[in-house]
Amino acid sequence: MTRTLYTPELCEIIEIRDETPDTRTFRLRFVDEEKQKNFTFTPGQFGLYSVFGEGESTFCIASPPTWKEYFECCFRVVGRVTKALRLLDVGSVIGFRGPYGIGFPLESWEGKNLLFIAGGIGLPPLRTVIWTILDPGYRQKYGEVTVVYGARSVSDLVYKPELKQWEERSDMKLIKTVDPGGETPDWDGKIGFVPTVLEEAKPSSNNTIALICGPPIMIKFTLPVLSSLGFELKNVYTTLENRMKCGLGKCGRCNVGDFYVCKEGPVITAERLKSLPPEY
Amino acid sequence: MNYKEITEKIRERARELLATKKVGVIIGWAQGSTPQKTHPVFITNPDDVEQLVWNKFCYNNLSEYLNRQEIRAYGRMGIISKGCDNKAIVGLLQEFQIEEKDIYIIGVVCEGMGEPEPLDKCRFCDVHTPVLYDELIGEQVDIQPEEGHFADVEKIEQMSREERWEFWQKEFEKCIRCYACRQVCPLCHCRRCIVDKNQPQWIDLSSHPRGNFAWNFIRAFHLAGRCIECGECERACPMNIPLMLINKKLIKDVQELYEYRAGYDPKAVPPISTWREADDESFII
Amino acid sequence: MIIQKDKLFALLEKLKSGGKRIIAPTKRENILLFSEIGSTDEIIQDYINTRLSLKGFFLPRSEPILEFRIHQKNVEYTTVLEENIKPTVVFGVRPCDAGSLPIMDKVYTWDYIDEYWVKRRESTIIIAVSCLDCDEACFCTSLGLDPGSTKGSDILLTPVGNDTFLVEIASDKGKKLVEDNAELFAEGDADKDSILAPVRQKLGKKFDLSSIQPWLQENFFHKFWEQNTLYCIGCGVCTFVCPTCHCFDIVDEGTVSGGKRMKLWDACQFRTFTIHASGHNPRARQDERHRQRIEHKFNYYPKKFGDTLCVGCGRCVRYCPVDLSILRILTMISQLSQTGSQTSRAEEK
Numbered sequence: 001m002t003r004t005l006y007t008p009e010l011c012e013i014i015e016i017r018d019e020t021p022d023t024r025t026f027r028l029r030f031v032d033e034e035k036q037k038n039f040t041f042t043p044g045q046f047g048l049y050s051v052f053g054e055g056e057s058t059f060c061i062a063s064p065p066t067w068k069e070y071f072e073c074c075f076r077v078v079g080r081v082t083k084a085l086r087l088l089d090v091g092s093v094i095g096f097r098g099p100y101g102i103g104f105p106l107e108s109w110e111g112k113n114l115l116f117i118a119g120g121i122g123l124p125p126l127r128t129v130i131w132t133i134l135d136p137g138y139r140q141k142y143g144e145v146t147v148v149y150g151a152r153s154v155s156d157l158v159y160k161p162e163l164k165q166w167e168e169r170s171d172m173k174l175i176k177t178v179d180p181g182g183e184t185p186d187w188d189g190k191i192g193f194v195p196t197v198l199e200e201a202k203p204s205s206n207n208t209i210a211l212i213c214g215p216p217i218m219i220k221f222t223l224p225v226l227s228s229l230g231f232e233l234k235n236v237y238t239t240l241e242n243r244m245k246c247g248l249g250k251c252g253r254c255n256v257g258d259f260y261v262c263k264e265g266p267v268i269t270a271e272r273l274k275s276l277p278p279e280y
Numbered sequence: 281m282n283y284k285e286i287t288e289k290i291r292e293r294a295r296e297l298l299a300t301k302k303v304g305v306i307i308g309w310a311q312g313s314t315p316q317k318t319h320p321v322f323i324t325n326p327d328d329v330e331q332l333v334w335n336k337f338c339y340n341n342l343s344e345y346l347n348r349q350e351i352r353a354y355g356r357m358g359i360i361s362k363g364c365d366n367k368a369i370v371g372l373l374q375e376f377q378i379e380e381k382d383i384y385i386i387g388v389v390c391e392g393m394g395e396p397e398p399l400d401k402c403r404f405c406d407v408h409t410p411v412l413y414d415e416l417i418g419e420q421v422d423i424q425p426e427e428g429h430f431a432d433v434e435k436i437e438q439m440s441r442e443e444r445w446e447f448w449q450k451e452f453e454k455c456i457r458c459y460a461c462r463q464v465c466p467l468c469h470c471r472r473c474i475v476d477k478n479q480p481q482w483i484d485l486s487s488h489p490r491g492n493f494a495w496n497f498i499r500a501f502h503l504a505g506r507c508i509e510c511g512e513c514e515r516a517c518p519m520n521i522p523l524m525l526i527n528k529k530l531i532k533d534v535q536e537l538y539e540y541r542a543g544y545d546p547k548a549v550p551p552i553s554t555w556r557e558a559d560d561e562s563f564i565i
Numbered sequence: 566m567i568i569q570k571d572k573l574f575a576l577l578e579k580l581k582s583g584g585k586r587i588i589a590p591t592k593r594e595n596i597l598l599f600s601e602i603g604s605t606d607e608i609i610q611d612y613i614n615t616r617l618s619l620k621g622f623f624l625p626r627s628e629p630i631l632e633f634r635i636h637q638k639n640v641e642y643t644t645v646l647e648e649n650i651k652p653t654v655v656f657g658v659r660p661c662d663a664g665s666l667p668i669m670d671k672v673y674t675w676d677y678i679d680e681y682w683v684k685r686r687e688s689t690i691i692i693a694v695s696c697l698d699c700d701e702a703c704f705c706t707s708l709g710l711d712p713g714s715t716k717g718s719d720i721l722l723t724p725v726g727n728d729t730f731l732v733e734i735a736s737d738k739g740k741k742l743v744e745d746n747a748e749l750f751a752e753g754d755a756d757k758d759s760i761l762a763p764v765r766q767k768l769g770k771k772f773d774l775s776s777i778q779p780w781l782q783e784n785f786f787h788k789f790w791e792q793n794t795l796y797c798i799g800c801g802v803c804t805f806v807c808p809t810c811h812c813f814d815i816v817d818e819g820t821v822s823g824g825k826r827m828k829l830w831d832a833c834q835f836r837t838f839t840i841h842a843s844g845h846n847p848r849a850r851q852d853e854r855h856r857q858r859i860e861h862k863f864n865y866y867p868k869k870f871g872d873t874l875c876v877g878c879g880r881c882v883r884y885c886p887v888d889l890s891i892l893r894i895l896t897m898i899s900q901l902s903q904t905g906s907q908t909s910r911a912e913e914k
Contacts (some may be wrong), residue, residue, distance in 0.1 A: 002643075003644055004644055004675045005678065006826075006828070007631065008633070010640065050826075051817075051827075052633040052824070053820070053823075054636060055816055056824075078842040080842075082842070085674070089638070091638050093639070093640050135728060194575050222871050227687075242843075243839050243840070243841055245813070249677065250677070250813070251831070252672075252831075252833065253831070255865065257785075258864065263675075279848055
């Protein structure tokens with residue numbers, strides 16, 4: 001078949017999990033087995049997922065490249081495409097284009113500690129990194145691994161079974177929190193906003209890379225905390241979420257200043273972000 | 281009063297209204313990129329009133345800006361208003377898009393726009409003196425509208441169905457879907473236009489015949505009984521589609537069916553916004 | 566080399582009967598547009614420029630890129646890409662429009678090749694015609710172009726009087742076309758500079774291009790944008806008539822059983838351009854959206870691709886419904902850059 005840069009591949013939905021009342025995970029496998037076998041990407045890269053007849057939507061690849069049999073995405077049901085995605089069952093096929101963009105520079109972080117800070121549905125873009133470095137082949141390359149994760153309420157936390165696994169592991173530390181009022185009687189985590197909880201936890205900035213992903217308001221209040229902990233902006237990474245159509249640097253939609261999120265992002269350092277206009 | 285005198289008076293009043301904080305902004309026209317053009321301008325500083333002009337080229341219907349959040353943020357809006365633009369303010373008041381307390385209208389008597397020939401709409405204008413104003417600049421003029429207001433519409437009505445189809449097909453084929461017609465229209469004030477709604481996608485965005493017909497007809501239908509005939513859509517259209525022919529057809533029908541003309545009375549109830557028990561419903565069933 | 570007008574039209578007729586599609590300026594429903602001609606009689610020769618640029622022949626207003634059929638859980642789809650594009654000759658292109666094509670090639674071949682653009686470019690020959698007149702909206706000379714520049718053309722013709730054109734070969738494609746039809750061309754020369762002197766003088770230089778990008782880089786938060794661009798009404802006229810605006814949308818249309826994925830022109834001036842499904846809009850205000858257009862053309866694009874994303878054709882100036890003239894904006898910026906006025910990020914709002 002003729003293919004162009006806009007032609008998607010077909011992927012079958014092999015598993016569906018509801019993360020929160022409005023957030024869903026799809027486990028996907030390329031219909032073409034060869035494609036699945038050869039599918040590689042860097043954590044932090046994204047794809048365009050399509051429901052034929054409704055259009056394409058951009059999400060990160062939420063699973064690590066070390067999982068070879070399938071890959072995952074996680075989306076909040078909010079627009080035309082995600083509403084259509086939600087109506088699909090296991091066995092349905094969707095379109096996929098990717099991987100696009102530039103992921104996290106994992107190799108350059110070898111020998112360093114990693115601090116992950118996520119809020120709400122900001123966890124999926126970091127989860128791909130977390131599971132990658134937790135892989136036995138990678139884990140010894142990195143120092144301490146700390147994850148600070150919060151959401152508005154207990155029900156808004158995504159990947160709940162995995163949070164349990166992370167808590168039980170000895171090679172990483174998870175600090176989970178919910179906003180005041182969002183707790184349940186049996187909640188065993190912290191109660192407080194992510195920036196406050198981070199401030200109390202006082203993670204060391206020494207030889208440490210921070211990755212932060214979450215709602216803009218969380219990022220806004222977390223960056224000063226990181227600065228007060230001694231983090232330099234060049235060691236703080238985040239991912240941008242600008243609207244995209246092509247994902248390939250053509251359609252002219254996702255730029256923040258001269259930074260094309262689809263081609264040069266979505267991963268960006270806080271240092272670079274600070275130099276750009278606030279159009280994200 | 282001549283154009284120069286009216287310009288001076290507009291500037292004087294704008295300065296006074298801004299200086300005394302009666303308004304936060306004056307919406308007017310400024311000299312454009314050529315002598316035959318003006319552009320809209322928002323004056324917030326009394327020292328800037330010299331930018332305001334009044335001449336034969338004040339085409340833009342400034343009422344379009346009354347519904348924009350960025351402009352409203354300046355405070356009470358003073359607006360320089362010629363008769364046709366003024367009718368749009370009547371519409372916006374009728375439809376509760378603005379409140380009288382939010383605006384201050386400086387009406388200007390207009391003898392018609394365009395040079396050497398007046399715009400088509402000006403030949404049939406019956407509002408050389410605006411309907412609604414807080415103060416009026418200029419002396420009332422006695423210019424009677426020409427006969428034959430709907431002559432161009434009647435020409436289309438006399439065509440056979442097939443001829444009409446062919447006529448509009450050719451015209452709509454040109455449409456590039458830039459939505460200038462919508463954006464200049466003071467009464468296209470939906471926060472989210474139906475063409476921008478995508479759940480479901482009511483109107484195809486492609487400019488194939490289906491998409492172009494759907495867009496152009498729905499735009500016109502939404503203005504039935506509301507269009508105040510400022511002609512801005514047609515003037516703005518970069519592809520010269522005679523949009524006013526459709527709008528005028530609807531104006532004519534509404535006038536014949538309901539004896540109603542939009543834009544003259546802020547207290548009137550627009551016919552398409554109301555309902556009578558005796559209304560003919562046969563077209564629904 | 567020269568060519569007589571009758572020979573030139575004979576050339577077009579010959580190319581047409583040889584199977585080529587001939588595009589030229591024609592009157593269509595009272596506006597001047599590039600369109601396919603049935604005969605050279607339809608060609609309009611007295612014009613400043615066409616209403617729309619010729620970009621629509623490479624990036625159509627809307628075109629399908631995928632077709633699909635849906636049966637319950639099964640989807641079949643095929644890519645839509647014209648494999649055998651009819652070889653095309655565009656005649657009567659103005660040097661500004663011709664100059665836009667190599668500029669646009671850069672984005673459409675940036676790492677990933679957009680076959681839709683590239684294939685059409687490859688199968689098209691551009692015969693441009695120098696301008697002997699301009700209007701007050703034209704400003705090619707302020708952008709390093711010229712009413713007689715050959716950038717982007719395969720052949721440039723300059724009218725030298727007596728129904729005669731001076732012929733300049735500007736590419737290998739152009740060279741081949743002339744060689745294959747050598748009998749229609751004749752020896753001859755003319756003083757192009759003196760012929761173009763009056764229009765060059767009329768055009769003048771309206772602003773200093775070298776001052777624009779440095780000012781834009783420093784003044785993203787300047788009050789200038791609110792003061793001078795807020796009256797933009799947010800329509801798509803400027804971007805749609807523009808030969809270098811290339812932003813597009815991808816949308817699906819059809820029914821539950823099948824449909825098409827369409828690639829459409831889109832405009833950064835539309836409120837919906839960057840809006841997220843959540844309602845958050847990175848460029849929420851109209852002056853911000855207008856600033857994006859100027860920044861993209863005169864700051865971001867030059868930074869990325871080394872070319873200004875504007876050729877001075879003047880269409881956006883001519884057809885803006887509210888006379889928000891880019892020429893005026895650029896002239897003001899050029900003047901401001903001399904006075905050194907700027908507002909820092911801290912002073913914003």
